[in-house]
Amino acid sequence: MRVLWIGFGQAGGKITNALLGMNRRVYSGIAINTEEADLSGLGNIREKILIGKYALRGRGVGSDIDLGASIAEKSLAQMMDSIDAMVRKRDPEVIWISAGLGGGTGAGGSFVLANELKKVYKHIPVYGIGVMPSVTGMPNDKEALNLSNTVKSFELWSHYFNNILLVDNGQYEQPNVTRESVEGMFQRVNENLAQTLTTVLSAGEMRPPPQEVFSSSEVKATMGLIGDVSTIGHCSEEIRIKSQFWRGGMEPGTRELESIIERSVDKNNLTFPTDVSGARSASLIVHGRPEHLYTQAIALGRTRLEELTTVGKVRYGDYPDRRTKYLSAITIVSGINDFTRLDQMKKRVQELNGSAPSNSHITTDSVVVGPSTV
Numbered sequence: 001m002r003v004l005w006i007g008f009g010q011a012g013g014k015i016t017n018a019l020l021g022m023n024r025r026v027y028s029g030i031a032i033n034t035e036e037a038d039l040s041g042l043g044n045i046r047e048k049i050l051i052g053k054y055a056l057r058g059r060g061v062g063s064d065i066d067l068g069a070s071i072a073e074k075s076l077a078q079m080m081d082s083i084d085a086m087v088r089k090r091d092p093e094v095i096w097i098s099a100g101l102g103g104g105t106g107a108g109g110s111f112v113l114a115n116e117l118k119k120v121y122k123h124i125p126v127y128g129i130g131v132m133p134s135v136t137g138m139p140n141d142k143e144a145l146n147l148s149n150t151v152k153s154f155e156l157w158s159h160y161f162n163n164i165l166l167v168d169n170g171q172y173e174q175p176n177v178t179r180e181s182v183e184g185m186f187q188r189v190n191e192n193l194a195q196t197l198t199t200v201l202s203a204g205e206m207r208p209p210p211q212e213v214f215s216s217s218e219v220k221a222t223m224g225l226i227g228d229v230s231t232i233g234h235c236s237e238e239i240r241i242k243s244q245f246w247r248g249g250m251e252p253g254t255r256e257l258e259s260i261i262e263r264s265v266d267k268n269n270l271t272f273p274t275d276v277s278g279a280r281s282a283s284l285i286v287h288g289r290p291e292h293l294y295t296q297a298i299a300l301g302r303t304r305l306e307e308l309t310t311v312g313k314v315r316y317g318d319y320p321d322r323r324t325k326y327l328s329a330i331t332i333v334s335g336i337n338d339f340t341r342l343d344q345m346k347k348r349v350q351e352l353n354g355s356a357p358s359n360s361h362i363t364t365d366s367v368v369v370g371p372s373t374v
Contacts, residue, residue, distance in 0.1 A: 001201040001216040004092035005029040006083070007045065008113065009068075009106025010038045011131045012099035014186065018194035020044040023202060028090040030082060032113075034071055034105045035060035049082055051075035051109075061104040065149055065156075068108025076116050087121065093216050094125045097161075102133035102146035107153035111160040118160070125220060128161040129193075130154060132272070132341075134169035134185070144352040147345045154342060163223040163334060165230045166272035167193060168341060193271070196234050200330055203285050203319045211293075214285055214317020219332075222283040222315060228335040231272040233264040236328035239292065252288070252327050254297035261286065261301025264329040265308055273341055276309045280335020283315040288327040290320040301329070309333055 005027060007016030013031040020029045021044045030047045033039050036058030039048045050058060052071035061067040072079070086092075095117055099106025110128060117126045132150050135143040157164055172189045180188075204215040223230060237260055239252050261284065267273040276282075284302060286293055298316070305314045314331075 001094070001204070001219060002026050002090060002092045003028075003201060004083070004086055004090060004095045006095065006097045006113070007031045007042070008097055008099040008110045009033055009103050010035065010100065011103065011186075012097065012106045012110070012129070013038060013042050013045070015098040015129060015131070015190050015193065017042040017044045018187075018190040019197065022194050022198040026202070026205070028086055028092065030086060032079060032105075032109070033060075034058070034068070034109075047082055047086065049079055051078060061108070063102075063104040063145055063149060065104055065108035065153055068104040068106070069112050070108075071105075072109030072112040076112070079113060080116060080120065083117070084120075087124075092124065094127060094220070095121070096127045096129065098129035098131070100131045100133065101150040101153045101157075102131075103149065107149055108156075111153075111156045114157075114160040118162075125162040125223065125225060126160075127223060128157055128164045130157060130164050130166050132166065132168040132170065132345075134173055134182075136170070136173060140352050144349050147349045147352075151342060151346050151349065158227060158229070161227065162225050163228045163230055165232065168272050171268070171271065171273055192234075196232060196330055199287055199319060199328075200232075200283075200285055200332065203287075203317045210318045210320050212316050212318050214283065214315070214319075218283060218315050218317065222281050222332050222334050224280060224334055228280060229339075230332060230334035231270045231274055231276075231336060233266070233270045233276075233331040233333065234328065235260045235264040235266070235269050236326045238325055239289070239327050252292040254294045254300075257286070257288075257292065257294055257297035257327060257329075258301045258304070260327060261298070261329040261331075262304045262308070264331040265305065265333065270333075272336075274333075274336050275338040275340075276333045276336065278337050279309045279311055279333045281315070282306075282309045282311045282334070283317070283332045285317050285319055285330045286328070287319040287321060287330065288324060289322055292327050293318050293320060305331060 005016040007013035016029045031045045032049045034052045099110040133146045302314045
């Protein structure tokens with residue numbers, strides 16, 4: 001699937017950099033930032049745009065969403081010139097903007113850019129990857145700012161993207177790993193996300209083609225065009241390879257594959273922890289050695305996913321790979337309606353600010369605050 005990735009801000013730039021390291025044949029990418037230093041380390045991205053250069057002198061917006069949106073609005077012509085050149089050259093099927101929801105540049109600028117892209121390229125869906133921050137160990141004031149920004153930017157984004165894929169960094173913390181740095185954790189999360197997305201988006205490009213092709217049209221149909229919010233589940237088990245019997249691993253069978261498929265939508269395996277029941281659509285991609293992609297197990301696993309998500313029909317594609325040492329299931333769940341995690345963030349902000357908890361809940365029907373108001 002031909003994708004134009006736009007990394008907006010620090011977190012978005014790092015995700016896009018990881019993605020371009022996976023597949024340069026069908027991926028193209030642009031990094032946008034108000035912080036000049038953040039652009040310099042993105043070795044896989046050739047096209048880099050520094051916005052707000054004269055107003056900010058390349059030093060960023062300091063987690064100010066409103067300022068990030070204002071700078072983006074004033075820089076639309078600059079950004080669109082580079083994007084238009086890339087669109088004409090690479091003819092992408094979708095445009096995907098990745099950004100951190102807790103910061104300022106990406107959180108505030110992304111929805112401004114998405115709004116403009118949808119006006120100009122009416123035939124190309126514009127999706128977002130919204131990264132929710134990990135706040136463990138942060139001082140209270142910084143934690144409150146990051147969480148407040150996340151809630152605010154999600155409400156803004158929900159009106160401007162065809163679909164938002166949520167990624168909660170807090171989901172990937174490993175409390176028992178004491179030697180991993182914060183930077184190391186982010187790199188691990190970005191690389192795993194890039195690998196998962198690339199498996200999904202390249203499943204239909206395999207040669208020879210798989211038994212069940214998961215094409216770009218299936219991706220678009222799953223993601224939808226109505227402002228849905230999505231999460232991706234991934235479950236993987238290492239297999240026992242006869243030529244490397246000393247390494248261990250499981251003996252793959254129908255029960256093992258069925259279990260992997262079902263566990264792919266467990267909360268702790270989702271990029272955004274949520275109750276998947278009541279979703280609008282879902283798709284499954286099974287990745288493994290051809291001899292381990294059991295038809296009966298996949299059929300039973302799909303049936304179980306349909307029960308768990310209450311989706312009428314789960315779309316499916318397989319990804320046969322003779323080189324892999326793993327048997328994996330990736331499930332995209334779109335049109336989710338459980339935002340308990342965001343509600344928890346909102347309550348935490350109120351606690352940190354010393355205000356009384358509110359009974360309101362996060363929804364995707366929040367009050368619209370458009371670019372012209374910031």
